[in-house]
Amino acid sequence: xxxxxxxxxxxxxxxxxxxxxxxxxxxxxxxxxxxxxxxxxxxxxxxxxxxxxxxxxxxxxxxxxxxxxxxxxxxxxxxxxxxxxxxxxxxxxxxxxxxxxxxxxxxxxxxxxxxxxxxxxxxxxxxxxxxxxxxxxxxxxxxxxxxxxxxxxxxxxxxxxxxxxxxxxxxxxxxxxxxxxxxxxxxxxxxxxxxxxxxxxxxxxxxxxxxxxxxxxxxxxxxxxxxxxxxxxxxxxxxxxxxxxxxxxxxxxxxxxxxxxxxxxxxxxxxxxxxxxxxxxxxxxxxxxxxxxxxxxxxxxxxxxxxxxxxxxxxxxxxxxxxxxxxxxxxxxxxxxxxxxxxxxxxxxxxxxxxxxxxxxxxxxxxxxxxxxxxxxxxxxxxxxxxxxxxxxxxxxxxxxxxxxxxxxxxxxxxxxxxxxxxxxxxxxxxxxxxxxxxxxxxxxx
Amino acid sequence: xxxxxxxxxxxxxxxxxxxxxxxxxxxxxxxxxxxxxxxxxxxxxxxxxxxxxxxxxxxxxxxxxxxxxxxxxxxxxxxxxxxxxxxxxxxxxxxxxxxxxx
Numbered sequence: 001x002x003x004x005x006x007x008x009x010x011x012x013x014x015x016x017x018x019x020x021x022x023x024x025x026x027x028x029x030x031x032x033x034x035x036x037x038x039x040x041x042x043x044x045x046x047x048x049x050x051x052x053x054x055x056x057x058x059x060x061x062x063x064x065x066x067x068x069x070x071x072x073x074x075x076x077x078x079x080x081x082x083x084x085x086x087x088x089x090x091x092x093x094x095x096x097x098x099x100x101x102x103x104x105x106x107x108x109x110x111x112x113x114x115x116x117x118x119x120x121x122x123x124x125x126x127x128x129x130x131x132x133x134x135x136x137x138x139x140x141x142x143x144x145x146x147x148x149x150x151x152x153x154x155x156x157x158x159x160x161x162x163x164x165x166x167x168x169x170x171x172x173x174x175x176x177x178x179x180x181x182x183x184x185x186x187x188x189x190x191x192x193x194x195x196x197x198x199x200x201x202x203x204x205x206x207x208x209x210x211x212x213x214x215x216x217x218x219x220x221x222x223x224x225x226x227x228x229x230x231x232x233x234x235x236x237x238x239x240x241x242x243x244x245x246x247x248x249x250x251x252x253x254x255x256x257x258x259x260x261x262x263x264x265x266x267x268x269x270x271x272x273x274x275x276x277x278x279x280x281x282x283x284x285x286x287x288x289x290x291x292x293x294x295x296x297x298x299x300x301x302x303x304x305x306x307x308x309x310x311x312x313x314x315x316x317x318x319x320x321x322x323x324x325x326x327x328x329x330x331x332x333x334x335x336x337x338x339x340x341x342x343x344x345x346x347x348x349x350x351x352x353x354x355x356x357x358x359x360x361x362x363x364x365x366x367x368x369x370x371x372x373x374x375x376x377x378x379x380x381x382x383x384x385x386x387x388x389x390x391x392x393x394x395x396x397x398x399x400x401x402x403x404x405x406x407x408x409x410x411x412x413x414x415x416x417x418x419x420x421x422x423x424x425x426x427x428x429x430x431x432x433x434x435x436x437x438x439x440x441x442x443x444x445x446x
Numbered sequence: 447x448x449x450x451x452x453x454x455x456x457x458x459x460x461x462x463x464x465x466x467x468x469x470x471x472x473x474x475x476x477x478x479x480x481x482x483x484x485x486x487x488x489x490x491x492x493x494x495x496x497x498x499x500x501x502x503x504x505x506x507x508x509x510x511x512x513x514x515x516x517x518x519x520x521x522x523x524x525x526x527x528x529x530x531x532x533x534x535x536x537x538x539x540x541x542x543x544x545x546x547x548x
Contacts, residue, residue, distance in 0.1 A: 013505075016505060017504075017505035018505075020503075020505035020506065021505050021506050021508065021509050026485075029485075030485040033483075033485065094485070097488065248502075251501050251502060251504075251526055252502055252503075252504070252505055253453075253454045253500075253502035253503055253505075255454075256454045256502075256503070257505065323530075323531070326531075326532060330458070330461060333457075335457050335458050335461070337453075337458035337461075337500070337502065337529065337530070338458070338461070338530055338531070338532060339530075340502070340530065341501060341502075341526045341527070341529045341530025342527075342529075342530025342531045342532070343530070344526065344527070344530055346526060386457070
């Protein structure tokens with residue numbers, strides 16, 4: 001037991017701490033967080049456009065005309081579907097901030113760099129048409145949405161690093177004597193942006209010579225697709241969840257640390273599903289951001305909602321009784337730090353076992369449920385992770401009862417796995433308390 | 447005294463804030479206690495006399511300590527047991543001690 005804990009503390013924690021505090025990964029995570037409000041706002045409109053209430057569509061048509069759904073999708077396109085632009089700005093902004101550079105300049109330059117990576121000509125198949133037509137002088141909204149996310153993130157980091165390099169080199173334009181110094185400075189301020197865009201432009205020209213045709217094509221084929229292929233499988237998902245739970249077992253925010261690596265993939269998958277959902281096509285992915293937020297992490301990481309129920313029903317020791325009551329309200333909103341640090345689950349092997357086990361079992365059951373079509377997949381509608389279970393599964397699946405039932409099933413699984421472990425632990429606590437009380441009584445008598 | 451708390455989303459530390467405020471009120475302490483996500487500490491640290499990290503984000507402790515040094519305020523992680531039991535009184539004590547021994 002002591003050895004297990006020392007391995008966690010000495011081996012796992014330092015590595016996790018390094019990843020969690022790594023500058024670029026932090027910038028990626030914080031930058032992606034900036035897209036979240038827009039994604040949620042877009043999701044609200046997406047829900048309104050797809051409310052699964054019989055008669056709703058006819059009712060809307062009678063009021064707003066036959067194109068009502070398309071009109072509800074305008075704000076979706078202006079929020080959810082520009083997540084790559086927002087990420088391009090926000091990631092560069094955060095990274096520059098951490099270097100103590102001018103964050104606003106770095107952010108705006110990064111947006112320009114990102115747009116420069118997007119193809120301005122592309123094939124488009126109009127609704128009902130047989131063959132695609134070449135559209136020129138336009139940017140496909142797909143590239144501004146999830147399809148461009150990897151490129152946006154990559155070039156946000158690249159452009160900010162070039163920016164930093166140029167600023168560090170302190171390149172200035174020497175003006176002839178007599179020119180006011182401020183004039184020289186105003187030109188110098190343009191240099192970092194100019195060099196960033198020059199580099200990206202040259203990369204673009206070079207890539208256009210290859211069969212990938214565009215930077216987006218290159219990054220998607222070489223990076224995005226392989227990462228999705230590995231990261232979104234059942235195996236990849238189990239591994240990710242293992243890391244999440246083992247890190248939490250050391251008391252570190254495992255979700256956040258793993259997110260900093262996996263979030264681009266999960267966000268991308270969320271966007272892919274949303275695009276398909278908007279177009280009424282089958283959803284390509286099972287594992288998206290919402291797979292975690294609204295299906296697996298019910299009650300918080302470790303699917304602790306069932307544990308809270310078990311505590312409320314069975315706790316005998318005073319400590320567990322009061323902790324159960326304290327944990328219930330936050331648990332409804334999927335916040336479980338009181339449990340993780342108060343029970344504690346941290347460095348407590350007896351409780352780490354069900355913590356990890358429940359997580360893995362729910363991942364597998366949810367994944368398979370969605371894979372065989374029993375449960376509706378997450379649509380890409382972004383439901384905040386603090387949304388109480390059952391409602392969250394219902395909303396995230398685009399209004400399918402199966403989503404709510406999946407939440408319920410996971411709560412039952414969690415309850416069944418945690419309860420025997422909790423009872424052993426609670427009994428030990430009870431004995432401790434009894435011994436302490438008996439000791440006190442003895443002291444009083446003596 | 448102005449006490450800034452931070453964790454990943456600023457959610458679970460906000461639980462603690464209410465308890466700390468209560469403890470501060472009982473002790474007649476004036477000031478402000480508030481919780482923010484770790485990525486917003488930058489915007490808030492100038493108004494704080496002390497910064498406390500939720501134990502789950504203590505992987506950021508060395509970054510935050512550096513920031514605290516620049517701003518001249520003490521920074522530390524909250525004790526896990528106090529955090530888990532939402533023990534506002536103890537955490538308040540930690541904050542006061544940090545400011546006093548600076």
